[in-house]
Amino acid sequence: MAFGKVDTNGLMSAPNTDILPGRVGNLTAEQQHALDEFKDLIKAEGIFVPERHDDHYILRFLRARKFHIPNTHKMFVDCENWRKELQVDTLIDTFVFEEEEAVRNCYPRYYHNIDKAGRPIYIEHVGVIDIKTLFKVTDEERMTKQHVLSYEKLIRDRMPACSKLADRHIEQCCTILDLKGVSLRQFANAFGFIKRTSAIAQNYYPEMMGKMYVINAPMMFTSVWGMVKPLLDEVTVKKIVILGSNYQSTLLQDIDAANLPKVIGGTCECAGGCQTGEPGPWKDPRYMNTVA
Structure with a gap:
């Protein structure tokens, strides 16, 4: 199966400048500090899940709240609570959408x-x-x-x-x-x-x-x-x-x-x-x- 061209623009072996800001590989010192601080925070609270919470995942929340730790924390905790309530982690194994x-x-x-x-x-x-x-x-x-x-x-x-x-x-x-x-x-x-x-x-x-x-x-x-x-x-x-x-x-x-x-x-x-x-x-x- 063909997927068409991927417009690499040098991104196949991209230097940091080719990665969008706020992503792994292109963080400012302040953003890296915020990432480290936030990871330490959720680990201390016992809500860090290594299988899901890699740096890419956490940075999506940080970017969404402009790297503001308290606002990111609220968004992150609200998401984790919502996932538990809806039992998101088991949906793939348990939910069948027969009416698709x-x-x-x-x-x-x-x-x-x-x-x-x-x-x-x-x-x-x-x-x-x-x-x-x-x-x-x-x-x-x-x-x-x-x-x-x-x-x-x-x-x-x-x-x-x-x-x-x-x-x-x-x-x-x-x-x-x-x-x-x-x-x-x-x-x-x-x-x-x-x-x-x-x-x-x-x-x-x-x-x-x-x-x-x-x-x-x-x-x-x-x-x-x-x-x-x-x-x-x-x-x-x-x-x-x-x-x-x-x-x-x-x-x-x-x-x-x-x-x-x-x-x-x-x-x-x-x-x-x-x-x-x-x-x-x-x-x-x-x-x-x-x-x-």
Whole structure:
């Protein structure tokens, strides 16, 4: 299976200056001190979990709170408490989402290959979401668990596969939200659920969005964006690009056509459909960990 080009720009053997600030390998003295201090703090409190809490993981929380130790500590502890309450660490082994196919039919969302920076591409076709049918075939609790499970598989399986392919640490995604066919009424119906899933991403999986393209955005999206924007932090807002129907050339600057489904301007036509195939390095034995 081909994954298209990874735009290395010298990053295959990158010096510190090629690593984004605030990451392992490119920390200021103050940031390194904050990382060391925070690790000592959570170890002393007995909440440090070596299997999950490597420096990459901890730095995501520190960056999300601008390396402010008290604010990072609150966010981190809140996340650990939430994980215990939801029993996140056992979801992969215990939770089975039998209604996956039925849910895909009314809420299409999937991972599909990688962008030129080596990041997994996540796609949602928001314009065809049927929220009423969605909650006839499942319920909010199960959808939340499936949403969380998707993040856990991203961290445990997809990201490591992408990192192995790129020969450097990959910890963020490129997201595409397709609004083709969306209506204001439809968005209003789905707004509560979107708000809750957005909160999970920001509070418990921070700093995982590298770029987001909102494509086929209708004129009325300006007012909707005014509702969504306050839910997001300023760093996240800067990563979001709003595009109308003429979006293909912009997408192709960051994503090879072969890695984009044909339905949104690429050339990929997976056997059985792109949203069920979910191609990527996580499906290649050379790079995969445990994801099926």
